[in-house]
Amino acid sequence: MRGRQALVLVGLFFVAAAAELKAELKLHALFTEHVVLQRGMPVPVWGEADAGKQVTVDFAGQKVQGKAAANGRWMAVLKSLPANAEGAVMTVTMGDEKLEVKDVLVGEVWLCSGQSNMGWTV
Secondary structure, eight states, X not given: OHHXXXXXXXXXXXXXXXXXXXXXXXXXXXXXXXXXXXXXXOEEEEEEOSTTOEEEEEETTEEEEEEOOTTSEEEXXXXXXXXXXXXXXXXXXXXXXXXXXXXXXXXXXXOOOOOTXXXXXX
16 A cells, blocks of 8 residues: 555656646736836847747737747847837737737836835835
8 A cells, every 4th residue: 555655646746846847928027917118129028938938929010939948938029119009918929828918008118216205115
């Protein structure tokens, strides 16, 4: 009976290890609904995926690709975008997996600090 339990534990270990190796498609936390991308310059989009897999970013008539490195990190760079006044959808795919980020705007992105009434401390 002990041999069978050990075999089951070893089997569970390999199943868990395989699950750890399989990364799901993820975008960095910056890329959420209502995000504003900087206009007038290349825009990097990045995240995590299965090592070696191709990731495609589709936004504003551009379709760019990046490949996940051995550590699973990937990046794709959109060409310079003009400002828009109406939110659009950014679609990121890896094989059959698909992520959509809704209400993406392109415009001016500013980070400010120094006033006591500002939302973030820098």
